[in-house]
Amino acid sequence: MAVTIKDIAKYAGVSVTTVSRALNGYPDVSEETRERIKKIAEQLNYTPNSIARGLVTNKTHTVGLVVSELIKPGAYHPFFLEVLAGIKAGLRKDKYDLILFTVDPESQDVTSYEKLCNDRKVEGAIVEGLKLSDPYIEEIKKTQIPTVMIDIPILTDKVGYVSSDNVQAAFEATSYLIKLGHRNIGFINGHNDAAVSFERLEGYKKALEKNNIPYKEEYVVFDDFTQEGGYNSFKTLVFEHPEITAVFHASDLMAIGSFKAAKDLGMKVPDDISIVGFDDIELASLITPGLTTVRQDTFKMGYNAAKHLLSIIKGEKPQHILIPHKLVIRDSARKI
Amino acid sequence: MAVTIKDIAKYAGVSVTTVSRALNGYPDVSEETRERIKKIAEQLNYTPNSIARGLVTNKTHTVGLVVSELIKPGAYHPFFLEVLAGIKAGLRKDKYDLILFTVDPESQDVTSYEKLCNDRKVEGAIVEGLKLSDPYIEEIKKTQIPTVMIDIPILTDKVGYVSSDNVQAAFEATSYLIKLGHRNIGFINGHNDAAVSFERLEGYKKALEKNNIPYKEEYVVFDDFTQEGGYNSFKTLVFEHPEITAVFHASDLMAIGSFKAAKDLGMKVPDDISIVGFDDIELASLITPGLTTVRQDTFKMGYNAAKHLLSIIKGEKPQHILIPHKLVIRDSARKI
């Protein structure tokens, strides 16, 4: 059976209290006793029972990562891995563990957000991939559980969020197309159940406005952030508006879908139409021509989400953390 | 403060023992008392404290997922997301939680496998992405912690593993090229710190042998499972052996690297050289021409790893679980 603090006490000839105090750095233990206890603990290969410790302190040194629709086939998570890697890097120094919660708003066994967190005794959670209509959204707005959202703008006493500056990024991407001479610029946007869809639309509009180009509602299409979404929307858009010479997309997957649609329609990118994406997933550099796109620093998003969560757990005030983006110019948009 | 079993007992006018027994389905509580207690627990929004419960039962209903080098930039994890999704799906029914452990053999703060698992009191772990030289490998061979390896062939009283039939899959891929008339087939293999590299080599050899084609050691190159690995190896291979008409790869990323190298050398795929990969990552269908490759069912790998781990935790005998693969024929290999 595992070595406990009682065994250490016995071997050292002191009380359990003294062992606990010695190992936890309390000052009211003599140095001689402390070193003796430490040596014995090492010899007996003692590691404190995290369950017992958690019961006393009511802290588990664990946070949750709540992800919506991870298990669902075909779901959109093209940069989840980098976010996850960033989160782990952000937790490492403070030695917090990460529990992965996969939720699905349609699933019959989904529990409330607070029950989910309380059942597992996580000290806080990062939430990713929720749609605006997800019931958790309203719940999180009122929660007392330290929470950091990714890409969902909620800011309360206990909830902060991390995102790229979607407005500015979309503004820059659209401005770049304008700089290349394009004036008939379509925008294939994400579905309107995502906060970033509205923000990227705002940036697209602002860039048109800044350049005295009238905003045409019929140039904007809303669809899923998927290749299918891009494919179908592209066909619709260019069929109805053959005057469009460039299309900005709310995601790279959509842009890639448009690539395929363009090819199927006998159009060449960028000769016949320029295409710009958003995210800079790995695919973006691998397709031919390489996709001009907005790079989001997804590792940094995860890293900052983790650091921010730890600061909220420690009592600091939640805030909106902006992650820098970058327009990556490859070959899928040309000058006209 | 949170509602505890004592509050329920007070409200119900019974002892803590009776509440515990009523909620846990013990038979020595009258139905009338049980229903009354259940109703009160629901009214007070009671949820049992998993920490306290864990201390008594010494069980946490949690398993770990140990991943090597997830945080390391540029590391090879092209299908980790699908494996992860499969693992979560496999754990769902038994309501087990998943803690993610990211380890790195070079990192100074890496702890032993057993300490890692014991510190967090996980009941078992799935291990993915370890190199054969990782110190955990020797430790896991002796561990008493229920463990399931992915793609690493370790089988003990407590450790099982899940993998594709790499030998058979490589045999089929190579056989397919032979069926297309190729007899000078190169093989760009993974580094020799991965178990699958040896297995895939064995399959490649067996296919040659089966067709009376002499195995040429100089036709096989070992490199990292990356695009760079493929790119560099391809250049070396075709430079030294221009008679080669097809190349089989131990991963899709390598195959994609070869695509790029072929292009840079002015060679057309599959006109000048046929290319076959392994994994069927998303990229495989998106490049032009589409990559002929071996599809691994990575969701099923994760799902079966989770189910198997739960069975080992419950006391069943560990075993090697084979996951079906499938040769996916696209356009990157042609008949000669």
Place this chain on the structure above:
DNA sequence: AATTCTATCCGAAACGTTTTGGATACTTTT
């Protein structure tokens, strides 16, 4: 010498649950 202070140790309660061993009132059997 007596009183006060301080360094260094400790007993036991607490955390919230499960489970062991038992109490008691009523029923059944002899």
Place this chain on the structure above:
DNA sequence: AAAAGTATCCAAAACGTTTCGGATAGAATT
């Protein structure tokens, strides 16, 4: 009527740690 059996409840120990409040011996102060 007495003895044995059973349904249904409960007290308290246990899990392994932290921490509160205190004991005690020696040092410092008056």
